[in-house]
Amino acid sequence: MRTDAPRRDPRRTAIGAALGLLAVLAVAGATAAGDRDRMAPPPNAAWKTECGACHLPYPPRLLPARSWRAIMSELDRHFGTDASLDPAQAAEIASFLERHAGRERGGAAPLRITETPWFRREHREVPVAVWARPSVGSPANCAACHRTAEQGDYDDDTVTIPR
Amino acid sequence: MRSALTVLVAGWCILTTGGDASAASPLEIQRALEADARQAAPGFAGFSAQRGQQFFNARHGGDWSCATCHTSDPRQPGTHATTGKAIAPLAPAGNPDRFTSPARVEKWFRRNCNDVLRRACTPLEKGDVLAWLMSLGR
Numbered sequence: 001m002r003t004d005a006p007r008r009d010p011r012r013t014a015i016g017a018a019l020g021l022l023a024v025l026a027v028a029g030a031t032a033a034g035d036r037d038r039m040a041p042p043p044n045a046a047w048k049t050e051c052g053a054c055h056l057p058y059p060p061r062l063l064p065a066r067s068w069r070a071i072m073s074e075l076d077r078h079f080g081t082d083a084s085l086d087p088a089q090a091a092e093i094a095s096f097l098e099r100h101a102g103r104e105r106g107g108a109a110p111l112r113i114t115e116t117p118w119f120r121r122e123h124r125e126v127p128v129a130v131w132a133r134p135s136v137g138s139p140a141n142c143a144a145c146h147r148t149a150e151q152g153d154y155d156d157d158t159v160t161i162p163r
Numbered sequence: 164m165r166s167a168l169t170v171l172v173a174g175w176c177i178l179t180t181g182g183d184a185s186a187a188s189p190l191e192i193q194r195a196l197e198a199d200a201r202q203a204a205p206g207f208a209g210f211s212a213q214r215g216q217q218f219f220n221a222r223h224g225g226d227w228s229c230a231t232c233h234t235s236d237p238r239q240p241g242t243h244a245t246t247g248k249a250i251a252p253l254a255p256a257g258n259p260d261r262f263t264s265p266a267r268v269e270k271w272f273r274r275n276c277n278d279v280l281r282r283a284c285t286p287l288e289k290g291d292v293l294a295w296l297m298s299l300g301r
Contacts, residue, residue, distance in 0.1 A: 054243055054246055055243070055246040055248055056248075076277070081245065081274070081278050082273070082274040082275075082277035082278050083274060084270075084273065084274060085270075086270075137246075137247040138246075140246060141246070141247055
């Protein structure tokens, strides 16, 4: 790429620069939107389709990179089911998850989001009986209460606990 | 040994690079399974929808059957046994998108057979199930 730069058509260079600027603006826009609800990563189609096939595609920042690495290395034994993918797709999703992973705290790399100190703290006011309601099923079912979780929005204002 | 379904997967991947226009049909997938079944057992005498239905509803010594998540009427939506997520109908009559991608068919048979039977399904078992699913009308 760099070696043929001097020979480039100047018009193409201008178009390239304009496209580059647009890309930067798009990324900046996505980041700003992500900061608002703090969960939405830039979209990754494979992550959304493959993880979202069986459960809500959990936001990468909810676990540290080491946790995602462990999860993605044993997809054929994924919390009691075989969730294996072809190696290329698994690698793409693993790299996406690790790139947008949360910070590691206290050297722990839990495999379940619900076991992180952050999750427990955020949900400390939810009575145990609520998790057991058929309408909720389990703490893994984010969307039962976080009605906009599918869009990456976990804001308290959008929470409605079902009966 | 390279199975006909694998060849169909490979061919489909090449054909659909950059688009989804040339998806397979349930019948094409059934034909690939038929070639695999014939290769696996020279005495192969065709798929049976009735055997497929029995297989689909059987627990095979474990906790789950196919019907646990897909229901015993797979023209209806199902529910994932552990996560509770809705599963779109499996039978083509209830969901024309089903059995149109050889790669997806291979992926889900691999995963779900492992979950239900703790082994891979044989081409005969897959073909029987598909024969039953295809036999279900609206």
